[in-house]
Amino acid sequence: MKQQxxxxxxxxxxxxxxxxxxxxxxxxxxxxxxLPIELIFASAFADETLLTTQGFMFFPTxxxxxxxxxxxxxxxxxxxxxxxxxxxxxxGTVLGLIIxxxxxxxxxMSDFPLRRFLIVWAMIPMLFSGGQLSTYIIYTSxxxxxDNLLVLILPLCVSTMNLIILRTxxxxxxxxxxxxxxRIDGAGEYRTFFQIxxxxxxxxxxxxxxxxxxxxxxxxxxxxxxxTSNNKKPLQLLxxxxxxxxxxxxxxxxxxxxxxxxxxxSIPQYSATMATVVMVIGPIMIVYPFFQKYFIKGMTIGSVxx
Amino acid sequence: xxxQGKALxxxxxxxxxxLPVFLIFLLFSYVPMAGLVLAFKDFxxxxxxxxxxxxxxxxxxxxxxxxxxxxxxxANTIMYYLIFTALGMVLEVMIAIAMDQLxxxxxxxxxQSVLIIPIFISYTAVQFIVYAFLSSNTGIINNLFGLxxxxxxxxxxxxxxxxxVKLWNGTGYGAVLYMSVLAGIDQQMYEAAQIDGANKWQxxxxxxxxxxxxMMTVMLLLSVGSIMHSDTGLFYQVTRNSGTxxxxxQVIDSYILNAIFHNSNFGxxxxxxxxxxxxxxxxxxxxxxxxxxIHPENALF
Numbered sequence: 001m002k003q004q005x006x007x008x009x010x011x012x013x014x015x016x017x018x019x020x021x022x023x024x025x026x027x028x029x030x031x032x033x034x035l036p037i038e039l040i041f042a043s044a045f046a047d048e049t050l051l052t053t054q055g056f057m058f059f060p061t062x063x064x065x066x067x068x069x070x071x072x073x074x075x076x077x078x079x080x081x082x083x084x085x086x087x088x089x090x091x092g093t094v095l096g097l098i099i100x101x102x103x104x105x106x107x108x109m110s111d112f113p114l115r116r117f118l119i120v121w122a123m124i125p126m127l128f129s130g131g132q133l134s135t136y137i138i139y140t141s142x143x144x145x146x147d148n149l150l151v152l153i154l155p156l157c158v159s160t161m162n163l164i165i166l167r168t169x170x171x172x173x174x175x176x177x178x179x180x181x182x183r184i185d186g187a188g189e190y191r192t193f194f195q196i197x198x199x200x201x202x203x204x205x206x207x208x209x210x211x212x213x214x215x216x217x218x219x220x221x222x223x224x225x226x227x228t229s230n231n232k233k234p235l236q237l238l239x240x241x242x243x244x245x246x247x248x249x250x251x252x253x254x255x256x257x258x259x260x261x262x263x264x265x266s267i268p269q270y271s272a273t274m275a276t277v278v279m280v281i282g283p284i285m286i287v288y289p290f291f292q293k294y295f296i297k298g299m300t301i302g303s304v305x306x
Numbered sequence: 307x308x309x310q311g312k313a314l315x316x317x318x319x320x321x322x323x324x325l326p327v328f329l330i331f332l333l334f335s336y337v338p339m340a341g342l343v344l345a346f347k348d349f350x351x352x353x354x355x356x357x358x359x360x361x362x363x364x365x366x367x368x369x370x371x372x373x374x375x376x377x378x379x380x381a382n383t384i385m386y387y388l389i390f391t392a393l394g395m396v397l398e399v400m401i402a403i404a405m406d407q408l409x410x411x412x413x414x415x416x417x418q419s420v421l422i423i424p425i426f427i428s429y430t431a432v433q434f435i436v437y438a439f440l441s442s443n444t445g446i447i448n449n450l451f452g453l454x455x456x457x458x459x460x461x462x463x464x465x466x467x468x469x470x471v472k473l474w475n476g477t478g479y480g481a482v483l484y485m486s487v488l489a490g491i492d493q494q495m496y497e498a499a500q501i502d503g504a505n506k507w508q509x510x511x512x513x514x515x516x517x518x519x520x521m522m523t524v525m526l527l528l529s530v531g532s533i534m535h536s537d538t539g540l541f542y543q544v545t546r547n548s549g550t551x552x553x554x555x556q557v558i559d560s561y562i563l564n565a566i567f568h569n570s571n572f573g574x575x576x577x578x579x580x581x582x583x584x585x586x587x588x589x590x591x592x593x594x595x596x597x598x599x600i601h602p603e604n605a606l607f
Binding site for chain 2: 018019022023025026028029032033034036037039040041042051052054055056057058084099100102103105106109111112113114118121122123124125126127128129130131132133134135136137138139141142143154155156157158163188189190193217218219221225236240243248255270274277280281284288289292296
């Protein structure tokens, strides 16, 4: 133990100056990377008059909760959108993980006659796509999915890259003998999968699940293309609408127009907008540290091993 | 035949378990591929894709005739791909090596976590950050440097702005991959180099960099397939889809998105989509063949 510490000290001493320069260099890059994020938080908590007269700043001299108050008091639409985004994120991620795990598991069974075909079936969509235009026309005029939450869930719940990650994980980390012995013990295919394979896949499910959840949480394009009614608007679409006018935050139903006019005047525009942005990106930043190690591992598997 | 049927029946559980993903691919990937025939049709919303009359190559003639729009958006798409890929890779490798060399490991871990965060912020939110920097009255840049530039009206600044935003967004995430390669280098290689009298720089040049080359090649080749596709959010959201900026910010993907919203020029757009899909596929196949030659275990298929 003592000897080890001695080595570490020796190491530090020898690289002293170079290491300090390196640390400072990386620190500067990290700060540059973090400042824009800090700016959102700073503006959300800044006093509105300060923002309108002196502009945005990294360290506002006057703080206030007005932005958050306005959003929480009037922002009915924000809570509706939160509900929609949570719903599509949770359903999509859980559904996607289960069906992709099942598919990936089938791809690892060498005696399954359709294996080759299913591998090719999953690879082609990565190579070739119909493009935005025909996708849009087919979803709307053939499937009639306009303004339907399914259009936000189904197309995103399966991806070739995630299938590859899951399959590689099953192949490398779950011993075949375990599945075989379960079968010998009389467990059917479904039981073997749900009680033995799926629980053992946890690290890869965490990695893929986190990536899927952020993709759902952040998906704006499908919402912008297909969703029209307010009660189906996810958070990202709400952000797009707020860019055009902060008033979309208000739910106009059940409010007399005179009262509405009064409310609009009282919304601190800049800080309320930034407060909404904080509430949209906040959850990901809170959850991220818990998933970081899994997700880095998953990313590495996905891109290194095909 | 009978034997095959029996084998399939024995695997009915697997067939049922792979069915959901199979169907989702069918409905949401394969059917839209068939929709590419639009490029050869005179599309009429009332008739739908399949019943609209055939139109031969008229749409493509239209595409080529409108030189300016088509060539400009293709040129922009490729230009941004080149800038993002070149600068991105240099920065990613630099940060990865610096992180790897850093002796203060705990500090490195924290910095790495911070550097990855931007990739998780959607461009709809990033748009507000960029606005806070560039708004002409309240923006930080104008205030800080005493400028009076109307950023959202001046196309010439946007290649730089978009590059900065993109690098901020993706570099940390990209660097993680190279870090994981560096973490796997056998320490004995460094020790051997040290014994041979190599200093830190020489070690980086002769041990670290060469070990990154395979991964760099693979990442480069894999990205070739997406030359024709851009980060739509970056070009559509961050620019606030401002028409005055189109000269430098319109890429194929954002053009198509706009065309869908304005219900306009479907023939032209369909031809552009077709071009995009086909060129993309050819490039993926070529680059995969190249990866297969250089580093077979990294090939996609």
